[in-house]
Amino acid sequence: MEKAINIAVDAMGGDKAPTEIIKGALKALEFEGVNVTLVGRKDVIEKELKRHSYDAVRVSTVHASEIVGMSETPTVVLKQKKDSSMMVGLRLLKEKNADAFVSAGNTGALLSGAMMVVGRLKGVERPALAVSMPTERGFSLIIDCGANMDAKPSYLKQFGEMGSIYMETVLNVEAPKIALANIGVEKEKGNALTKGAYEALSGVSGINFIGNIEARDIPRGCADVIICDAFTGNIILKYSEGFAKSFLAMMKRELMSSALSRFGAFIASGGFRAMKKKFNADEIGGAPFLGVSGVVVKAHGSSGSRAMRGAIAQCAAFVRNDFIEKLEFQILKGERNNGV
Amino acid sequence: MEKAINIAVDAMGGDKAPTEIIKGALKALEFEGVNVTLVGRKDVIEKELKRHSYDAVRVSTVHASEIVGMSETPTVVLKQKKDSSMMVGLRLLKEKNADAFVSAGNTGALLSGAMMVVGRLKGVERPALAVSMPTERGFSLIIDCGANMDAKPSYLKQFGEMGSIYMETVLNVEAPKIALANIGVEKEKGNALTKGAYEALSGVSGINFIGNIEARDIPRGCADVIICDAFTGNIILKYSEGFAKSFLAMMKRELMSSALSRFGAFIASGGFRAMKKKFNADEIGGAPFLGVSGVVVKAHGSSGSRAMRGAIAQCAAFVRNDFIEKLEFQILKGERNNGV
Numbered sequence: 001m002e003k004a005i006n007i008a009v010d011a012m013g014g015d016k017a018p019t020e021i022i023k024g025a026l027k028a029l030e031f032e033g034v035n036v037t038l039v040g041r042k043d044v045i046e047k048e049l050k051r052h053s054y055d056a057v058r059v060s061t062v063h064a065s066e067i068v069g070m071s072e073t074p075t076v077v078l079k080q081k082k083d084s085s086m087m088v089g090l091r092l093l094k095e096k097n098a099d100a101f102v103s104a105g106n107t108g109a110l111l112s113g114a115m116m117v118v119g120r121l122k123g124v125e126r127p128a129l130a131v132s133m134p135t136e137r138g139f140s141l142i143i144d145c146g147a148n149m150d151a152k153p154s155y156l157k158q159f160g161e162m163g164s165i166y167m168e169t170v171l172n173v174e175a176p177k178i179a180l181a182n183i184g185v186e187k188e189k190g191n192a193l194t195k196g197a198y199e200a201l202s203g204v205s206g207i208n209f210i211g212n213i214e215a216r217d218i219p220r221g222c223a224d225v226i227i228c229d230a231f232t233g234n235i236i237l238k239y240s241e242g243f244a245k246s247f248l249a250m251m252k253r254e255l256m257s258s259a260l261s262r263f264g265a266f267i268a269s270g271g272f273r274a275m276k277k278k279f280n281a282d283e284i285g286g287a288p289f290l291g292v293s294g295v296v297v298k299a300h301g302s303s304g305s306r307a308m309r310g311a312i313a314q315c316a317a318f319v320r321n322d323f324i325e326k327l328e329f330q331i332l333k334g335e336r337n338n339g340v
Numbered sequence: 341m342e343k344a345i346n347i348a349v350d351a352m353g354g355d356k357a358p359t360e361i362i363k364g365a366l367k368a369l370e371f372e373g374v375n376v377t378l379v380g381r382k383d384v385i386e387k388e389l390k391r392h393s394y395d396a397v398r399v400s401t402v403h404a405s406e407i408v409g410m411s412e413t414p415t416v417v418l419k420q421k422k423d424s425s426m427m428v429g430l431r432l433l434k435e436k437n438a439d440a441f442v443s444a445g446n447t448g449a450l451l452s453g454a455m456m457v458v459g460r461l462k463g464v465e466r467p468a469l470a471v472s473m474p475t476e477r478g479f480s481l482i483i484d485c486g487a488n489m490d491a492k493p494s495y496l497k498q499f500g501e502m503g504s505i506y507m508e509t510v511l512n513v514e515a516p517k518i519a520l521a522n523i524g525v526e527k528e529k530g531n532a533l534t535k536g537a538y539e540a541l542s543g544v545s546g547i548n549f550i551g552n553i554e555a556r557d558i559p560r561g562c563a564d565v566i567i568c569d570a571f572t573g574n575i576i577l578k579y580s581e582g583f584a585k586s587f588l589a590m591m592k593r594e595l596m597s598s599a600l601s602r603f604g605a606f607i608a609s610g611g612f613r614a615m616k617k618k619f620n621a622d623e624i625g626g627a628p629f630l631g632v633s634g635v636v637v638k639a640h641g642s643s644g645s646r647a648m649r650g651a652i653a654q655c656a657a658f659v660r661n662d663f664i665e666k667l668e669f670q671i672l673k674g675e676r677n678n679g680v
Contacts, residue, residue, distance in 0.1 A: 264608030
């Protein structure tokens, strides 16, 4: 039998921690060969665990006395909260006492913590957060939605490489289409960053770079991976979240303005609910932090048990498919080629 | 009687030129005190004019032998198409033979042409294109959606000033709320550009700067004017256009999946059409190019007669409310303050 994969879970991170997080971790035991290590205040975790029946052999706990607040700055967390569930979880990963770490807590602190504790993978200039966004054809991955607000073309080139390997090895997408978010499809379009990134991405062997994608084509799902700096990624992601809500609100108001369409909307309300669900972050998987030398996944802050179970499954897929090793190989290959 | 305002119209620019453009220009004669000058190939214009009855005293034509294609590069247009309807129209404005110029043609060429022919207003670092976007509460103006792909904080500061004056004097919005598009509301959030711009905008007297706005709050209509570089502006604008389409398509698919909701959707179809219309560029006014020393308005490329009529009315409001003079005053005041 294969050795079980051990996923460390930040039991104290996220809006619905600890109850929903722990419930989700236990649900993830449905997946064969997946064990979980719950990190956080032992008294709290044990109290929650008592409410469930589960295979105790597959669940361990590691005590951490502190909790990272959702609005604390990364600097404060790194310096003053060394015994927080987040920092302890990252150390478990670093010291190979866990195969992956997942947290629904403070994003900034998790990214900074992962950089400091787990460290960058050799050859990677900047790790990047990859977030899934629903599209007409399923979803696209936006890289970067993390900390690289002021990026360089060489970072974006590596985001393309990392995204391609992630899609291929973890999500089983063959020759994933990698596109650069830009203001036009022609290669000379854009700002200094995208012009440079276009050139850099064009030179990478082994990825399916399809060129620029205009923002209007992103929702159609024309690309599997969309590359951009974290500022642009944040704008796209947050805008889409807000727009979906406002669009439904405007539509509701529009439909309520006549008795007939009000009636129609009532009959069709199941369809509306399905749309709301589609754009509900809880339904979307966790966001991997690509480029650190360990599997770190950020689950959405509002993750419930279902989302947490999904994020843990995702962590297991990372480990099982040797993502880190494959990424290391590609990045080092790129470095060797540059050295010629 | 007040002197009539004379709006020069690019009769050859836009997807629906010349027919719809000319029809729209004649419709604009509904507005008292507004005359139009149609710029383009005289034979074509005269042929179109024959199909309508109108007050001939209020319509003049100026011949221009060439037409700017929608995909021609600005450089080519500026160098080789000096007798195009666009360039001739801009010269009419420059030489004060028109009070404003409106075109539904090639955006890049119009912006570059306006910069070259009409020129920047004294003290303005970079003119910016201001585009209206529908929101829950009406619409917000996004500045810049133009040519400043790589912006500086000082540009964004002036975009804020220009947007404020535009909203106040042309659209009669009292103390318009000016916000900076950013990844978080805290002033220390963002990239180098937005951090600098936050500080610069905070120091402007006489504008209602409400701080950062996260992309998720843009569709709710929390600000009257949203300030950003042209790259970000283009991403927001195009994304919103594409998202509205994809969202409706996804919703349709969702509703079609059951007979009941299909029936509901059929009954409610009027409401859906209204939503489509709301996000149809044709219904939204023209985009003023703020900061050039004359009134230049870009109508959407797909403008029909209704949109063109609206853009002409907008031009007239600019002129009537002394926008250029007020803007000049504010910008020079800012310069004087910096000089102290």
